[in-house]
Amino acid sequence: MSDAGAAGVWGFTDDRGTALTAVRPPGRVVAYVRAGAGLLDLGVTPVAVYGSAHDGAALDPVKAGELEAAGVAYLGPGRAVDEEALRSLRPDLIVDVTYDGKSPYALDEAVADRVGVPLAALAVGNELGLPAIIARFGELGAGLAAAPGSMAGAGAGAGAGADPIASAEAALRAAATRSDRTVLALSGAGPDQVHLARPHAWPELARLQELGVRLLDPGPGPGASWLTADWEHAAALNPDLVLYDSRANAVGPEVFPPVGHARVAPWNPEMPPSPAAYARFFAALTEELQL
Template sequence: MSAAQPWGFTDDRGTELGAARVPERVVAYVRAGAALLDLGVTPVAVYGSGHDGPAYDPAKAGGLDAAGVPYLGPGRALDEELLRELRPDVIVDVTYDGKSPYALDEAVADRLAVPLAALSVGNELTLPEILDRFRELAGSLGAGAGAGTAAADPTDLAGAEDFLRGVAGRTGLAVLALSGAGPDQVHLARPQAWPELARLAALGVRLLDPGPGPGANWLTADWGRAAELRPDLVLFDNRFHAVPPYETPPGTRLAAWNPETPPSPAAYARFFRELAEALAA
């Protein structure tokens, strides 16, 4: 696709975006930017969420830091003048509710007169559908087939899924996904609320549900509740703002989980293979 051609894309809020030419200067939320990099589109800069600090979170950066993509800090505290100086042609964010961008106030994009694309990462789409939407956006931005800094080949993801399916079927281990909030509190993930966890379940991973209580995505409890569920393996949130597990039954295996894994085949292939290896250990 030539940059001289008109560009159009409809995001997952139903917002129709357009430009006189294909955008070349992309600024993105770090999760979206890492996925685009895997898919062959290198952002000129990325920004974080309200959970992020002034530097890259290694769990969320993917290949961005190594590729030299500048990080601008949390989106809600973004320096608008600095963003203006970057001359973005398009801003790419994610949305969890299908209505609003997650990490950047849309008014910022409006004031800069820059189109903002928000792609869904919530549970109204399956993980394969989410990956397809990011591929569509990357393709519209000029990414060539098979381009990318990492193995974006969908057959690699299929191979990782087959590997995980086989291991999960042989071991039958019970898996609990959680995000540590401190020594006295933990957020226990509801598997069907997370597209990647729902995908794990579809691949045969035996995920534990934390049970009834408040919270659509998480049940917030103490660490004793996590131990009561008797997981064989704990998938723990490895983002910078989360804490490692404080209390698990003796012999429980641990594996890292980034609830904001970049939505690219390469990133999820890595995650699925790492989980399979942890289950098989």
């Protein structure tokens, strides 16, 4: 939640319950790439972003959103970030995500402590529904956009009008009502192995189910978010459409075998948590269901 303190004092409580305060809204933000891409959509341009343990020396364009076009610097994976490089950016705030409500996902909090910068971690796991996740990033973005003389307000979403997600969801709900197509979300691990998403574990997939999309569950087995199986198991589920993990750390349909007769469409499990990003995803899926 945002905290309304004394005049001129900025406050925000993150999703771990950590209360952050400053004499003014932070104007220089360093963020995990997913969080940074979401903030950029909301009109707040980070001074730099860092990746996760899945990321390499180059910024994954699928996860980056509009960050590259905005000229935002990439610091490499968070667990290997150069602390001096981070300190030289003079950040006022680090923004990460959390899947367990306890720890930041991509950056060791001790790094932020040593650099002397407060860290906010916002939940993106299934303890919150997708509308709540989007709302929380919107709340943080609105507070950061008030920073005077900062890079806030120069992002891709600055000055955006009405929330685009309501109309996109309405169109998707209508398309799902008219369609009997089944959908399987997965992440390719190689030509012989695949991670099959459990819809309830992913807020956007759970939201698709709420909107009437017929998401397939991979069945019993180990793994809270994924069931790791072979491609024959995926094909046996007989999906009409496969949503494949399009991030750089996963293999795509140019490598993995056909999943029965299913069509394929990209899915980014680390989509920027902004209305614009999810509206685009919902619109693309609506088109797929109408084919």
